[in-house]
Amino acid sequence: MSAKIPENEAVLLRYQRARNKGSEVLWSIFRYILILGISFVILLPVLKQISVAFKDPLDIYDPTIYMIPVNYTMENIRLAMNVLDYWPLLQNTMLFVISTTLLATASCALAGYGFARFTFPGSNVLFALVIMTILIPSSTLMVPMYLHFREFDVLGLVKLFTGKDGVNLLNTYWPSLITSGLAIGLKAGLFIYIFRQFFRGLPKEIEESALIDGAGGLRTFFTIMLPNAIPPIITVLLFSFVWQYNDTFYTSLFMSDSNLMAVKIASFPADVNQFLPRLLGIEGTEARADPNHVSMIVDTGILLAIAPLIILYLFVQRNFVESVERTGVVG
Incomplete structure (x- = not known):
């Protein structure tokens, strides 16, 4: 016959199990909050650049518009590609x-x-x-x-x-x-x-x-x-x-x-200031583009520059994590 556990010990055992389970739940909640916070800090700049890439210049003057554009356009991407000469680059x-x-x-x-x-x-x-x-x-x-x-x-x-x-x-x-x-x-x-x-x-x-x-x-x-x-x-x-x-x-x-991406992106803001008025049809020796519009084109160009790396990561991130675990990096 199996020995019976005294009642006070059984209560103590249930209490310890409940405490351990509560600690695990609290740790899981803390861990998910921490991961979400870090992910938000990392992804927020990229999300902002994606938003800017599809915004019409009119949207940047509307204080009610933050991340989601009201007037969608591909013009920023077209202008950034023209300034960068993107595909040959x-x-x-x-x-x-x-x-x-x-x-x-x-x-x-x-x-x-x-x-x-x-x-x-x-x-x-x-x-x-x-x-x-x-x-x-x-x-x-x-x-x-x-x-x-x-x-x-x-x-x-x-x-x-x-x-x-x-x-x-x-x-x-x-x-x-x-x-x-x-x-x-x-x-x-x-x-x-x-x-x-x-x-x-x-x-x-x-x-x-x-x-x-x-x-x-x-x-x-x-x-x-x-x-x-x-x-x-x-x-x-x-x-x-x-x-x-x-x-x-x-x-x-x-x-x-x-003619490399890193070199072009380093000089990209100056190139936008130089070529954007001509691409927009602004003529005259003192012709200057809207500084806010220039900033939008620069952000779009940076997004186009990092796009190949983002696509690469989406395809190989699983293999990359597995390979890092099996190398001497963590051993």
Whole structure:
């Protein structure tokens, strides 16, 4: 026969269960309120820009209109696209960003594998220097990198054969392509760290089996290790794509005259002030557009600039979260 629980203990047990359940309910309510508050703070600027993009200029002078336009129009989007020359600009930006992203992912994966699996004299020192690149602000490297690519040379070969101090690679895509391909580009230290942490977590028996079968280091990496590194590859691809797309430091340093989204958005307000009167048919040497209308076009242009990233996130956010959980970022 099962022993009966004393009445006072049964009451105490029910009280503890009710208290625990109440604590869980309160924590759930607090958690949902916190998530809603953070989401509201993040999404409010985007919602305002979406609202502005479809507003008629008359709506901004109506104090009764806040978020939902009364007079819908696509004119703001059309004007912003004309000023930006949007589709050629987006095509050129995507080609550049995809190229640098693929180069950075490939080179950082190879470097991370080397740090994870090969021990050689000075390997710890080199990896410490990689970590230092994460900690050191990019602005401290601005001058040497600018001078290096203004007179770019490899082991003095250019000076040896041409007599010149080097080749000027500024205002070309080569500086970003070279740095991405050599794993020293934008956020490369972080990407190397992510790959190193992941490869260190894989069992060494896989490589030992490949070594017995006659595979070398590179063959093992490309045929065995890399196919198993899908989570860090997805993580680095997305991080690199977003950061390269939004980068203004390296693009303004190396490619100030290039046709890239980040460079155009930086000068977009001045371009709107210059071209908007002509697009609206306002003539005269002193012709100026309405400042409030200019602000609407600028907000619409910024929305068009971030639209590809929003669309990308909607399609890959689930894979991105899963890949981050399986990499060394949280481990």
